[in-house]
Amino acid sequence: MDVRVRGPGPEAPILGARDLFETERTLKRPVTVEIREDPDERTRVSHDEESHLFVISQQAATSAMARELALHEFAHMHHYERDHPSHTQSMEEVIFLALAGRSVERRKLTHCYQIANHMKDIYADDVWLEVAPADKLVPFLESSLAAAVADRPRDPPAWDRLTPAADPDITAVNAAFALGLVERHDLVDDDHRIYDLAHAAAQDAPEIDVASFTRRFRTLARDPGDSEYRKALVDVTRAYATGGERAAD
Template identity: 65%
Template sequence: MDIRLFGSPSPDPFLSAVDLFETEYDLEKPVHVSVRDDPDERTWAAHYDDRHELNISRQAATSAMARELVLHELSHMARNEERHASHVQSTEEALYLALSGNSVERRKLAHCYQIANHMKDIYADDITLSLAPAEKLVHFLESELARAVAANPGPSPWPDSRLVTADADPEITAVNAAFALALVERHDLIDDDHRIYDLAHAAADDAPNVELPAFKRRFRSLAADPTESDYRKALVDVTRAYAVGTGTGGSAAAD
């Protein structure tokens, strides 16, 4: 696997992630890593005909989660190369199908993109969690959810892109909680008395129009290898449920 680092990062977390990744997977395209000084860049991947790009903030690249963040993004790249339905479906197309004919608040539309990313993350983390210990990820999910429930706006203590809720919006925080529970239950990572359940219940109490168990079920039950049609339907259903209120007890929001 060809990985090229730009921005003078320490190579250790990147090489460590590659070592883990290559025990089971490989990438045909080279990976260009750009380390950026802006902490708001966090971590994200882009895919091109001739390469993948991994953009990561210097804060993230030097954090305790660095190896896990890089491994997560490599997993997204693997899903992209295998043309997994979750990584070839256009989010814009799915949102058009889900929300056509409805007037939806801008904030909820933005949240729908986050929900779509959660669904991609489920499939990336199916790879990540097959390769690396889960303790840091569980701690990240718990910490991020605790921060959001406490409604304490500000920079995330864990520089990642997966569960950031900068303004602690109660409704998307409840969906984020559902995603966190779905992920840990999908991989049997925690016991029934783990603190994350209490945090998720608190998030649900703050957002009575969001049925947390229903969203958890949608995320957790995603088929491992869906057809493009089945995945599109799942994405349409979950975004419509959140933005329009189908199955959540809510209603269409005014623009």
């Protein structure tokens, strides 16, 4: 893998992630990693036909999660190069298929894009968790969810992964994502604190069936075809945007 790092930050976590990733996978296209001082954007990846650009904040690059963040983004690049359905499916098409003829709040449409990103993240995590332990991932998910639950607004206004001060509905789905991920990879015991946090998030969003969304994330097909993935994304989009999750199950 051709990975080049530039900017005001350490190369070691990025290159260490590259070396780990190469034990199981590889990337055909070169990767340019830009470490930037802007603390508001933790990571961002863009692609073209020749290369990948991975932007990471200086704060993230010097954090304890730097290697894991790089592994996660390398996994996204891997799926992009191989035209994985989660990375090629048009969300605009999904919105049309799931919600044509329906009236949906703008905030819920925005949340649907975040849910699609969660599904992409599930598949990226499937890749990098094959090559590195999840000992830092679980505390990261736990602390992010705790912040989201604690900082929820009193009156919900009309990604990072788990967004503080989020609308309670999407916070509940974020909790389901965290549970689905840790259960998919058997990362926690049944009495782990993350379940208490998810329960608190569910209490704040009684219209969201956290258990059902957890199941959707946990049981995503390991190697889906295009139509199978499209159906899964259409179903979860419709369930969230129309409030039909409990009725559907």
